[in-house]
Amino acid sequence: MAQKPTIPKGTRDFIPLEATRRNYIFDTIKRIFTLYGYAPIETPAMENLSTLLGKYGDEGDKLLFKILNSGDFLSGTDPAALSQMGSGSAALKICEKGLRYDLTVPFARFVVQRQNELVFPFKRYQLQPVWRADRPQKGRYREFYQCDVDVIGSDSLLYELELLQIVDDVFNAFGIKVCMYVNHRKVLSGIAEMIGRPDMLTAITIAMDKFDKVGIEAVESEFLERGLESEAVEKLRPILTFTGNTEEKIALIEQHLSETETGMTGVAELKTLFGLFSQVGMTQQITLDLSLARGLSYYTGAIFEVKALDFEMGSICGGGRYDNLTGVFGLPGMSGVGISFGADRIYDVLLGLDKFPSTTNEAPKVLFMNLGKEESTFALSCLKQLRASGIPSELYPDHTKMKKQFDYADKRGIPFVAIIGEEELRQGVVALKNLATGAQQSCSPTDIESILKG
Amino acid sequence: MAQKPTIPKGTRDFIPLEATRRNYIFDTIKRIFTLYGYAPIETPAMENLSTLLGKYGDEGDKLLFKILNSGDFLSGTDPAALSQMGSGSAALKICEKGLRYDLTVPFARFVVQRQNELVFPFKRYQLQPVWRADRPQKGRYREFYQCDVDVIGSDSLLYELELLQIVDDVFNAFGIKVCMYVNHRKVLSGIAEMIGRPDMLTAITIAMDKFDKVGIEAVESEFLERGLESEAVEKLRPILTFTGNTEEKIALIEQHLSETETGMTGVAELKTLFGLFSQVGMTQQITLDLSLARGLSYYTGAIFEVKALDFEMGSICGGGRYDNLTGVFGLPGMSGVGISFGADRIYDVLLGLDKFPSTTNEAPKVLFMNLGKEESTFALSCLKQLRASGIPSELYPDHTKMKKQFDYADKRGIPFVAIIGEEELRQGVVALKNLATGAQQSCSPTDIESILKG
Numbered sequence: 001m002a003q004k005p006t007i008p009k010g011t012r013d014f015i016p017l018e019a020t021r022r023n024y025i026f027d028t029i030k031r032i033f034t035l036y037g038y039a040p041i042e043t044p045a046m047e048n049l050s051t052l053l054g055k056y057g058d059e060g061d062k063l064l065f066k067i068l069n070s071g072d073f074l075s076g077t078d079p080a081a082l083s084q085m086g087s088g089s090a091a092l093k094i095c096e097k098g099l100r101y102d103l104t105v106p107f108a109r110f111v112v113q114r115q116n117e118l119v120f121p122f123k124r125y126q127l128q129p130v131w132r133a134d135r136p137q138k139g140r141y142r143e144f145y146q147c148d149v150d151v152i153g154s155d156s157l158l159y160e161l162e163l164l165q166i167v168d169d170v171f172n173a174f175g176i177k178v179c180m181y182v183n184h185r186k187v188l189s190g191i192a193e194m195i196g197r198p199d200m201l202t203a204i205t206i207a208m209d210k211f212d213k214v215g216i217e218a219v220e221s222e223f224l225e226r227g228l229e230s231e232a233v234e235k236l237r238p239i240l241t242f243t244g245n246t247e248e249k250i251a252l253i254e255q256h257l258s259e260t261e262t263g264m265t266g267v268a269e270l271k272t273l274f275g276l277f278s279q280v281g282m283t284q285q286i287t288l289d290l291s292l293a294r295g296l297s298y299y300t301g302a303i304f305e306v307k308a309l310d311f312e313m314g315s316i317c318g319g320g321r322y323d324n325l326t327g328v329f330g331l332p333g334m335s336g337v338g339i340s341f342g343a344d345r346i347y348d349v350l351l352g353l354d355k356f357p358s359t360t361n362e363a364p365k366v367l368f369m370n371l372g373k374e375e376s377t378f379a380l381s382c383l384k385q386l387r388a389s390g391i392p393s394e395l396y397p398d399h400t401k402m403k404k405q406f407d408y409a410d411k412r413g414i415p416f417v418a419i420i421g422e423e424e425l426r427q428g429v430v431a432l433k434n435l436a437t438g439a440q441q442s443c444s445p446t447d448i449e450s451i452l453k454g
Numbered sequence: 455m456a457q458k459p460t461i462p463k464g465t466r467d468f469i470p471l472e473a474t475r476r477n478y479i480f481d482t483i484k485r486i487f488t489l490y491g492y493a494p495i496e497t498p499a500m501e502n503l504s505t506l507l508g509k510y511g512d513e514g515d516k517l518l519f520k521i522l523n524s525g526d527f528l529s530g531t532d533p534a535a536l537s538q539m540g541s542g543s544a545a546l547k548i549c550e551k552g553l554r555y556d557l558t559v560p561f562a563r564f565v566v567q568r569q570n571e572l573v574f575p576f577k578r579y580q581l582q583p584v585w586r587a588d589r590p591q592k593g594r595y596r597e598f599y600q601c602d603v604d605v606i607g608s609d610s611l612l613y614e615l616e617l618l619q620i621v622d623d624v625f626n627a628f629g630i631k632v633c634m635y636v637n638h639r640k641v642l643s644g645i646a647e648m649i650g651r652p653d654m655l656t657a658i659t660i661a662m663d664k665f666d667k668v669g670i671e672a673v674e675s676e677f678l679e680r681g682l683e684s685e686a687v688e689k690l691r692p693i694l695t696f697t698g699n700t701e702e703k704i705a706l707i708e709q710h711l712s713e714t715e716t717g718m719t720g721v722a723e724l725k726t727l728f729g730l731f732s733q734v735g736m737t738q739q740i741t742l743d744l745s746l747a748r749g750l751s752y753y754t755g756a757i758f759e760v761k762a763l764d765f766e767m768g769s770i771c772g773g774g775r776y777d778n779l780t781g782v783f784g785l786p787g788m789s790g791v792g793i794s795f796g797a798d799r800i801y802d803v804l805l806g807l808d809k810f811p812s813t814t815n816e817a818p819k820v821l822f823m824n825l826g827k828e829e830s831t832f833a834l835s836c837l838k839q840l841r842a843s844g845i846p847s848e849l850y851p852d853h854t855k856m857k858k859q860f861d862y863a864d865k866r867g868i869p870f871v872a873i874i875g876e877e878e879l880r881q882g883v884v885a886l887k888n889l890a891t892g893a894q895q896s897c898s899p900t901d902i903e904s905i906l907k908g
Contacts, residue, residue, distance in 0.1 A: 005505050005783045005784075007500075008501070008502055011498035012498060013496065014496040015568060015571055020494060035845070035846050037817070037846055039817070041467065043467050044465035045499060046462050051459055062525075065500075068520040068549055070517070070519065073545065086528075094522070112458060112459055124470065129499065280838060381734070392490070397608045
């Protein structure tokens with residue numbers, strides 16, 4: 001093979017520094033999920049296509065990666081018929097499995113399948129990759145991790161609070177300033193009802209979702225194009241463009257939606273929620289954003305989205321309440337609420353703001369130079385002690401030129417080298433050199449430990 | 455959908471307790487890899503089929519999960535021709551990607567592709583799932599994790615030592631007693647040479663690999679069947695059946711292999727290695743096992759296998775040195791050595807020996823009962839403090855019957871419940887109940903922290 005090997009487009013390798021930084025993100029998120037009583041689950045990469053199909057719309061069905069049936073996949077199929085039915089249907093004749101497209105559908109499938117083993121309300125988190133046959137582009141990959149946390153089997157608003165406390169804690173831990181945007185699907189429904197077009201809810205929410213990006217005029221002309229009466233558009237304007245604080249906004253919609261039962265339910269929940277937020281005291285900004293819609297059709301209650309304040313980036317976290325996620329698998333009436341963290345985007349924000357802790361380093365703390373057999377024997381005994389104390393450390397594998405060994409330490413970003421030469425060997429000490437400052441000191445094996453831990 | 459949904463055969467879901475226990479295994483292994491200066495990498499689940507094919511033998515090629523090309527996969531193919539060429543070749547017309555089959559080939563591909571970004575010797579670990587279209591059976595899955603640690607770009611025996619120290623530390627951490635079996639491919643080659651049949655090396659190693667299971671007579675008759683002269687079989691017998699300790703075994707092969715250069719190289723390396731093992735002092739048993747062969751054809755130096763001593767289970771860890779893993783991708787002459795931990799089998803051993811730490815529990819430490827709105831407000835402030843101190847804890851979401859709330863705590867295995875009733879609210883205290891002992895005490899929010907941490 002003359003050419004260098006490659007990987008499929010839209011997929012990525014992670015070198016040690018990247019993998020270490022990603023692990024820092026995952027570990028931080030997991031630690032905080034655990035603090036709130038959420039427990040991990042895992043589901044297989046492959047699901048039956050019958051589980052996945054029809055859950056993500058026609059476009060989603062096309063973006064599923066399908067796995068060719070193993071063995072003689074053509075047996076029992078008529079190749080001529082295959083070609084006549086077209087690739088879409090033909091795929092289903094020769095593929096029974098697909099790669100998971102998100103963590104939500106596998107979670108719903110899991111809850112239904114394992115319902116008798118689970119304790120409800122069921123609080124779970126799941127950090128696993130998903131795959132989509134999307135056209136790859138900057139920041140969009142065919143394999144990427146989702147970090148989902150959900151609770152299912154309760155409609156208590158205390159869970160909305162809990163999840164936003166988690167968001168608060170996670171971004172505090174990362175040192176990223178964010179704003180959490182909150183809205184409510186029932187308020188959006190109430191608005192559609194209030195303007196006399198409940199049938200247009202989806203169109204309205206889609207258009208509202210764009211308000212942030214395109215402004216009021218573009219949204220209004222889209223409304224008109226979609227067949228909304230200009231009267232209705234005018235009724236919408238004060239709500240869309242109102243710029244007061246959260247309390248004032250709630251007062252505004254309470255006044256406008258007083259005639260719609262659904263809308264008032266949403267308003268009441270928002271009131272309770274924002275009351276809880278100020279009761280527990282959130283560190284990060286949190287605000288009601290009536291233009292927040294989120295495209296996913298399964299949301300039925302509060303919806304959330306999080307954006308970084310000091311860095312230009314889309315939503316880095318989002319979610320909401322759903323009432324019937326598991327209904328499609330035969331278990332109706334399970335209300336739940338969940339949030340998903342976008343690990344790739346959080347990575348880019350941390351990198352852009354230089355917020356990865358300096359300890360997020362793939363390198364060990366110290367490299368013992370290899371100056372010969374006896375010297376290495378002493379080094380090995382020091383290493384044993386250091387590792388027992390939890391200090392990542394290693395010995396250069398060959399007795400070779402010092403320069404080569406220093407180069408290795410330097411390239412890997414190892415902060416200290418430990419030198420054991422003839423003299424050190426005789427005295428039972430180690431010369432410890434700080435590669436950043438150049439300072440060198442003679443110390444006992446036990447001293448090294450306290451220096452490196454300090 | 456009337457029927458409960460299912461997952462593809464040979465795949466698994468992991469419920470919280472299982473996922474938590476698996477994370478304990480992964481975290482322990484990762485922690486120890488890091489102590490020895492190994493850093494994580496990740497590779498994509500999908501590789502180009504050109505990377506995977508031909509690396510695992512014909513049987514392996516058949517067991518690759520292939521991904522149907524997305525979009526119009528039939529375009530440019532002639533369906534009639536597809537059916538004529540048979541499923542094996544037809545698959546390659548409509549699939550360009552496959553799921554990784556192990557971590558070794560992706561690792562080799564990665565090293566070649568990223569060689570200019572890596573520091574050699576390159577020490578990496580990788581914990582990711584792999585997929586094989588094997589017939590599922592007890593303990594054999596179509597999706598399972600591999601936990602590989604390798605160093606590539608050095609032939610220093612200090613790395614063999616380092617990896618076996620890692621094995622020692624890992625099983626010490628798990629509290630599993632093991633024996634590490636060591637052999638050397640060059641010793642096996644020397645033996646084949648010594649009996650005058652270097653051409654039969656593979657047959658001999660395969661037969662030797664079975665010695666453990668079937669005994670000397672079966673192995674010898676297999677040798678004869680495979681065309682080995684009875685003279686050669688007799689020459690083999692003393693080596694196969696010798697039962698002395700490692701020192702005596704090395705002396706025995708040194709004597710028998712003195713005429714073969716390859717064999718003596720192997721003997722010399724084993725001597726050095728066992729010298730190093732006793733120098734650093736291994737905790738677990740470690741022994742030379744001349745019948746250890748390991749089937750993988752890429753090993754060229756020392757080979758390892760690890761078995762639990764107190765639990766019936768096959769090999770739970772294994773590996774060895776290879777000289778040309780990256781040659782097939784255009785980078786020859788890179789010697790490396792690696793070890794792979796079998797997470798699923800380690801899970802079964804830990805479970806069988808009841809060695810999972812009691813802290814490996816998915817549940818939070820304490821559940822605050824929900825006795826009303828004001829009570830919950832107080833609970834939320836206690837929870838905030840507990841979580842800030844790193845104590846997993848939660849509030850029951852609804853003001854409902856005590857029994858229901860106790861049941862929830864009980865089923866989830868939450869060890870403590872915190873009760874805040876009217877009286878506690880007035881005094882600013884919490885009644886903390888240990889569910890195992892039934893003991894209940896009144897304490898301040900700060901007391902809870904020290905009790906739960908203790």
